Amino acid sequence: MTTPVLDLLHAIEQASPSSLTLVGVLCGAALLLHILQLRFAGKGAAGALSLFKWLLVLAALRVLEVQVLRDTWATFMMVLHGVVIWLAFRAILHDLYAGVWLARIQKRPPNRILLNLLSFAMTLFLVAYGLRSVLGVDVSSLLTSSAILTAVVGFSMQDTIGSLFSGLLIQTEKPFKIGDWIKVGELEGQVTEVTWRYTKLTTFAGNQVLLPNNAVAKERVVNFTEPFPEVSLVVPVPAPLAAPPVRVKSSLEEVLRKAPLVSKNRAPRVRLAEITLDHALYRLVFYVDDYEDVYAARSEVLSAVWYEFHKQGIEFPMARRRLVTGPRKAPQKHGDLTELLSGVGLLEGMREDELELIVQCAAVRTYPPGASIVEQGQGGTTMFLIAEGEVAVARDGRELTRLGQGDLFGEMALLTGEPRQADVTAVTPVRCLELDREAFRGVMDKNPQLVANVTRVFQEREAQMRQAPRPDGEASAQGLFDRFRRIFW
The missing domain is CATH 2.30.30.60 (SH3 type barrels.)
Structure with a gap:
């Protein structure tokens, strides 16, 4: 009487020494790879070692089945083959594809649903193959007989x-x-x-x-993360009707320029969106690099707006009404500033009341020594008149000249929209008047002499360009004048 164990021992006795040696070498190599896999756990090499390990085990089983056992333990060997094939497939799928190719090379998370689906499909295939080969079960008839049960479960x-x-x-x-x-x-x-x-x-x-x-x-x-991670924010800010738009916009632009969480990749914008009976509504449009910082950036900007308005003397409007019974207060005069404006060639020939209007529509800015007023390449639509102090004008890091009281800079940006051609930095404490394009347009519509002054500025610019070569990318005088006409006419 024979038993499976006796049959196994008899098969081993009849096998050739070379076959047994080959099985031992393959199993030893697989064990060595397993030790190396544990040694390099968590690294890219572990996936490849796992795959080679199971391939060696599969080769050892194949040699054992063909050269040693032959027809002995055939069913057990078939099941064992299926288990090792599934383990090798899992090593390819999870260790190499997900762990090495996706996580380390592609730098993206694996698709867990796809991995589980492929693992389930492989398991289903091996089980169906085992039922058909080992037990002789007709899988197709089994699926047909369970169709009604599947429908009930699915519903x-x-x-x-x-x-x-x-x-x-x-x-x-x-x-x-x-x-x-x-x-x-x-x-x-x-x-x-x-x-x-x-x-x-x-x-x-x-x-x-x-x-x-x-x-x-x-x-x-x-x-909010795709197609690009920057997130756009629109923050409304109310301001009093008495505050000139150039003054409010300049203050808000300064806030956005200094806010750490506002993205530097996209230029922020300030727009006057609405004028009501008791306030003017401005909208701050800016970007944040990460959506996670949206609420923090909004809080940071609004806090900075409060402090900037407080520093500039701009009061937030409140829904209130008051009855004024006293005499009307005369508008504040700015004699020193209007006198400076009268000496500017661009504003030559303008009446005192027109100069006073320009001052009232402009923003008075102060800068400490070393502060940057404008930067080379920066966009802008304002020009500056120095009331007090001295500034240094530099291009590409090289100082060109210095300007003082009564000097004007930034006029080409206002007239043509041309990017700033130089860096302007405060040398001493500086107080200057910043005038924007809207206020200048309103004054120019009332005074034809201003158009002649602008034409003379462009003629002088053309003469300067003939004497010295202009930097790469700088537009010609005629091109700048064409821009001016498109903007103002």
Whole structure:
């Protein structure tokens, strides 16, 4: 009487020494690779070592089956082959593809749903093959007989199955990925995980929310991270009607320029959006590099606006009414500033009341020594008149000249929109008058002499360009005059 154990021992006795030696060498090599795999755990080489290990085990089983056991333990060897093939497939899928190719080379998270789907399909194939080869079960008839049961189960679990297929579609179409900030319906959060059944979000409050994938597929999804991570913010700021727009805009632009969380990749903008009975509404349009900083950036900008308005003497409007019974207060005069403006060639021939209007529509700016007033290449639509102090004008890091009281700079940016051609830095404490394009346009419409002054400025600019070569990229005098005509006429 024979037993499987006796048959195994007899097969080993009949096997050739070379076959047994080969099986031992293959198993020893697989054991060595397993030790190296543990040594390099967490590194890219571990995936390749795992695959080679299971290939060596598979080769050892094949030699053992063909050269040693032959027909002995055939069923057991078939099952063992299937297990090792599944382990080798798992090493290719999880260790090499997900762990090395995606995580280390592509630098992106693996698609867990796709990995699980492929693993399930491989398992199903090996089980079906084993049932057919070992037990002789007809898999096709088994599937046919269970069709009714499948329909009943599918109807009772339609929500769960819907979530599974929605999760597969999300992973296939990739409307968002792990780490993106999204808005699903009215819920905002950062995607931390996407599984078969749900999408996990972490909100600003730190709460974790599990959204069924079929609910995500039905809702309107907004991705704040794609196609670019910068997020646009529009912050309304009310200001009093008495404050000139150039003064308010200049203050708000200064706030946006200094705010650390405002993106430097895209230029912020300030727009006068609305004028009501009791206030003027300005809109600050700027970008934040990361959606996670949206609320912090909004708070930072609004706080800086409060302090800047307080420094400039601009009061926030309040919904109030008051009855004035006393005599009307005479408008404040700025004799020193109007006198300086009268000596500027661009404003030659203007009446005192027109100069006073320019002062009232302008913003008075102060700068400490070393402060940057304008930067080379920077856009702008304002010009500056120095009332007190001295500034240095430099281009490409080389100082060209110095300007003092009564001197004007930045006029070409106001007239033509040309980028600033030089850096202007305060040498001493500086007080200057900043005039914007809107105020200049209003004055020019009332005084034709101003048009003749502007024409003379361009003629002088053309004469200067003939005497000295202009820098690369600087427009000609005629080109600048054409820009002026398009803007003001």
